[in-house]
Amino acid sequence: MSAAFKSTERYIASRDLEVAVNASVTLQRPLLVKVEPGTGKTVLAHEVAESLGLELIEWHIKSTTKAQQGLYEYDAVSRLRDGQLGDQRVHDIANYIVRGKLWDAFESERSVVVLIDEVDKADIEFPNDLLLELDRMRFFVYETRQTVSARHRPIVIITSNNEKELPDAFLRRCFFHYIRFPDRATMERIVQAHYPDLRHDLAREALNVFFQIREVPGLKKKPSTAELLDWLKLLMVEDLPVEALRPNEKHLVIPPLYGALLKNEQDVHLFERLAFLARRGA
């Protein structure tokens, strides 16, 4: 792997993330990514694929997903039906093996990036069932007695939302990276990358308000990057003057279009109450 992963125009990666990605690319081991919610982990795989110039295969995990589905599935019902109708295809069982995402990745002519998204959504046994496949990058198809092994070891990126603990044996085989909430400087670069046309003063005031809201104690759900970007977009569409964001005195104001930032009715109440207290105290 010659190319190394770097921040792109649209995606701002910190140095530790770059090192983690490059380590997992070089040693061909899966990279497990955990984040504070709304910090853009799914996008990461897209960017890695793009910066390395590789194809991306996405496998989104749901609570009902089984590990086997990533490898292959045997479609017994179609075969039964074809048997009934006297179809000739029925004699070859291989016709009824449906390939999964990992099979596609293993068979690919070039190395690919595989994203296993939100691995913790699945059953608690799911990661264990994939241990061998991810380690050796090969698996056995019982129905056809064939072994599928990867032509090129794919780069595997696994994301987790921390809903469940992952098994130790699984963790030992991964590199791990925890994406923290971006600090102000990084956030400015992220905003810059997404909205290059945004006026500087507006961006500065908006970020002030944003970080101020995040500081409010007791919020049920703190606004995240995705919400900040939505909110900025709204602000741009509405073409609000900067003054609307700038508090006259030094206390809290309810920001315009706050619905994009606060997603919880209790939070809005809390915020209104704080703003009211601040006004009264002034």
Next chain:
Amino acid sequence: MFAHLIEGLRQAGLPTSITEYLTLLGAMKAGVAEWSVDDFYYLSRATLVKDERHLDRFDRVFAQCFKGLGSEEGVLPRHLPEEWLRKLAEKFLTPEEMARIESLGGFEALMQRLAELLAQQKERHQGGSKWIGTAGTSPFGAYGYNPEGVRIGQHESRHRRAVKVWDRRDFRDLDDTVEQGTRNLKLALRRLRRFARQGAATELDLPDTIRSTAKNAGTLDLKLVPERHNAVKVLLFLDVGGSMDDFVKLSEELFSAARSEFKHLEYFYFHNFPYERVWRNNRRRHDERISTFEVIRKYGPDYKLIFVGDAAMSPYEITMPGGSVEHMNEEPGRIWLDRLTSHYRNAAWLNPTPRASWQHVRSIGMTSELMEGRMYPLTVNGIDEMARELSH
């Protein structure tokens, strides 16, 4: 090569294994970290730590193992204006804590010690790479206001470049000595799950399909069954107010874990002990009360009843009519508890106070007796115990 780092990590309680060590060496050999110390730190972190709760501990061990590493970037410690420190302390300390500091020799003495420490650090590692508050040498740690102490050195970005990445210990909030979130509670509650097939038939029932196809003289007859769902029903009675104020956070965590884990969850609030009325909304507890009889009528005995409360009260509240602290109850609390537990055979009481202290409070013993001993501490282990008991 870095064996002492691995050893240090294991001593600090991180589950680092030989596999991961070999991976790290492999990555070093492959040149992932190149020649930069920071990259080496990032690489070893990505390799050796697999849980964000351990990141802080990793930083501490790393700092210890590689003391003085890369010190050419450091700058000398500055003189910290006393005024500023004092202000910081006042901002973050309660009056009691301030009093405690007074008793330990006063703020001046503390500052004196701080200054000595600063001087010492300058001598020991030329280039003074450590700031007050990191690596556990800080006097602030000892007096219990360390949580913000680390900011002293890095509040201003001017200093920031001087602080090495691992010395910054950005991940301090995430150490797992503080129980985070509700994940463990959820896993413990999961024991209560009861699977049942209900709802729309979407899964192929293979045995039944074969049977009915054979019956059909070989013509395919597909049979479907509904998917399995968690069908357990839980009724939660939560004690609020009074002595429970100390445990609000814990109760909230349990509540939110239960909410996301069980589809059939009903909850009611009570104060100290269940009487003839309970309520759903604490703000309107005086006008929106529901008769306990109604609860019993509405929710069948297949519900599992879980009380959450510290059961610390006057024994009269349990045994006497009119004993309630809030209102005039015609029947004693124990009769109400009896009614509930005889209707709901699967009932338990979770108590947020530690088990060791139960014997000192008479009402806890009485409640536990009324619950036939099914009182458990509100901890992950306690919930686990309770779930085993209730899942019979």
